[in-house]
Amino acid sequence: MSRIVVLGSGAWGTAIALSLHRRRGHLVTLWSHSAEEARQITDAGENILFLPGFPISPQIVVTPDPAAVADADIVVSVIPSEFLRPTLARIRPHLRLGQFIVSATKGVENNTFLRMTQVISEVLETGGLLLSIGALSGPSFALEVAQGQPTAVTVAFSDPDIATLIQNDFSSETLRLYTSTDVIGVELGGALKNVIAIAAGVAAGAGLGYNSAAALMTRGIAEITRLAVACGGRRETLAGLSGVGDLVLTCTGSLSRNRTVGQALGQGRSLPEILESLGGKVAEGVYTTRAALGLARRHNIEMPITEQMELILNHGKDPREAIRDLMLRPGKHEH
Numbered sequence: 333m334s335r336i337v338v339l340g341s342g343a344w345g346t347a348i349a350l351s352l353h354r355r356r357g358h359l360v361t362l363w364s365h366s367a368e369e370a371r372q373i374t375d376a377g378e379n380i381l382f383l384p385g386f387p388i389s390p391q392i393v394v395t396p397d398p399a400a401v402a403d404a405d406i407v408v409s410v411i412p413s414e415f416l417r418p419t420l421a422r423i424r425p426h427l428r429l430g431q432f433i434v435s436a437t438k439g440v441e442n443n444t445f446l447r448m449t450q451v452i453s454e455v456l457e458t459g460g461l462l463l464s465i466g467a468l469s470g471p472s473f474a475l476e477v478a479q480g481q482p483t484a485v486t487v488a489f490s491d492p493d494i495a496t497l498i499q500n501d502f503s504s505e506t507l508r509l510y511t512s513t514d515v516i517g518v519e520l521g522g523a524l525k526n527v528i529a530i531a532a533g534v535a536a537g538a539g540l541g542y543n544s545a546a547a548l549m550t551r552g553i554a555e556i557t558r559l560a561v562a563c564g565g566r567r568e569t570l571a572g573l574s575g576v577g578d579l580v581l582t583c584t585g586s587l588s589r590n591r592t593v594g595q596a597l598g599q600g601r602s603l604p605e606i607l608e609s610l611g612g613k614v615a616e617g618v619y620t621t622r623a624a625l626g627l628a629r630r631h632n633i634e635m636p637i638t639e640q641m642e643l644i645l646n647h648g649k650d651p652r653e654a655i656r657d658l659m660l661r662p663g664k665h666e667h
Contacts, residue, residue, distance in 0.1 A: 334501050337361045337401045339423065340410035340437075341369060341394065343382040343474035343613065348408055348436060350478050353392050355504040360392050361404070365411075365419060367396040382613065386478045402426045406434060406501065408468070409452060412614045413439030416448060420455040427461060434487065434498060436468040438522035438578075439616045440623035445630060447519045464494050467515050468502075469522030470573040471581035473588075477507065484508040486574045488518040510573060517565030521556060521575035524624055525582050526617030527638050528552030530594035532583035534644065534651045537598020544655075548637065549583050555635040559624070562631040590617035597644060598651050621645055636661060 334357075338349045341364035349362040364370040373379050373394045377387055388394065401407050401423055411419045416437060435448040446454065449465045456463055470485030477483050487502070487509050489495040495511035503509045512518055528548060535544045556579070557570040569575060582588045593615045596606045607618065621642045628635045640658055643649035 333357050333359065334405045335359045335361075335403055336406045336408065336501075337363055337404040338408045338410060339363045339401070339419070340365075340412070341373060341379060341382070342410065342412070343379070344436065344472075345408075345410035346379045346383045346386070346388070347474035347477040348410060349392055350386060350388070351480075351504065351507050352502065353389055354480065354506070355502070358501070361400050362388075362392055362394045363398075363400050364394060364396050365415070370394045370396040381611075383474060383478055398423050399426045401431075402428065404431060406432045406498070408434045408436055409448070410436045412619075413437055413441055413448060413451075413616060414619055416451050417441070417455060420452055424456060424459045424461065427456065427463065429461070429463070431463055432494060432498065433463055433465045434468050435465065435519070437616075438469060438519075438526060438620075440520075440523050440620050440627060442619060442623045442626075445623050445627040447516070447523070449515055449519060464489060464491060466490075466495060466498065467519045467522070468498075468509075469518050469578065471577040473581070473585060475587055480506040482506055482508070484510065484573055484577075486510045486512050486518050486569075486572065488512040488515045488574075490515060512569060512572075512574075514566045514569040516563050517560050517569030518574040520560040520563060520565055521570050521572075522578055523616070523620050524556040524559065524638075525552070525575075525579040526590040526615070527621045527624055527641050528556065528579060529582035529588055529590035530597070530615075530617045530621070530641050530645070531637050533588075533591035533594020533596075534598040534641075535594075535655065536591070537595035538651055538655065539598075540655070545583065549579060552583070552637055553579055555633075555637060559628050559631065559633045559635060562633050563627070589613055589615040593618060603645060617641075618645060
């Protein structure tokens with residue numbers, strides 16, 4: 333039996349907590365940044381705001397207390413990228429040696445261009461704490477994980493024995509984990525696919541067809557792979573669940589918030605209006621796009637789709653003009 337604390341009571345954090353509880357044998361705690369939100373979830377017996385319709389067992393403790401992590405064996409971080417650093421600073425005094433941290437947030441920090449495991453490591457090292465930190469990523473809509481639909485993801489730690497430990501603790505008849513030692517590739521695959529999903533949504537919103545979607549996904553994984561390899565990731569990782577698998581799901585699935593944002597942009601709606609309509613839910617690709625481009629420039633990597641998405645999101649470029657500019661780029665050799 334493991335004591336597991338899930339940091340973040342959004343849809344994905346709630347779904348992970350439900351999956352771990354359903355597996356049986358673990359003591360599961362769901363931590364919320366807001367006392368009011370924790371109270372609402374406890375009183376309603378479900379997460380009405382982010383994942384309605386799925387009963388949360390009284391055996392899952394929902395709390396806003398940062399000290400909840402003190403007794404945990406495993407801490408799963410599902411904090412949105414823009415809030416991760418200050419949240420971890422609150423949590424840090426209660427963490428202890430011997431714990432494992434699994435990052436399940438798919439993003440890159442703005443300004444620093446750090447991956448989520450790097451942000452966590454940096455915050456903990458500031459307090460003189462060294463813990464084993466890994467990443468969980470793959471094609472996994474929160475709704476379907478909550479429903480118990482069969483899902484396969486990848487867990488990566490530099491130490492393969494720790495990855496196997498997490499695999500054994502998290503795997504169930506509805507959630508299958510594959511292990512990896514490529515933390516960089518797993519994280520960047522999960523983060524950068526959100527940018528390409530916005531592009532796929534833009535194409536759909538602009539009325540483009542399957543040819544365009546296939547081209548965007550294929551060239552999208554090419555630029556994701558270029559950057560991941562330049563950062564130290566492995567090419568084969570991007571051909572797996574946390575690369576192609578997650579990309580296909582997020583670019584085509586109707587449950588994808590990033591694709592939804594892109595589709596609305598392609599239909600001519602403004603970004604502030606679109607984000608307001610999400611009702612507090614996060615489309616990580618909106619925040620990741622600028623950071624991804626900054627990381628690419630640091631490594632001198634060409635990412636034309638990401639560049640056009642940044643122009644649309646942050647500079648008001650017309651989506652149809654962006655698509656046209658992508659098509660009119662100078663000819664290239666495919667590989």
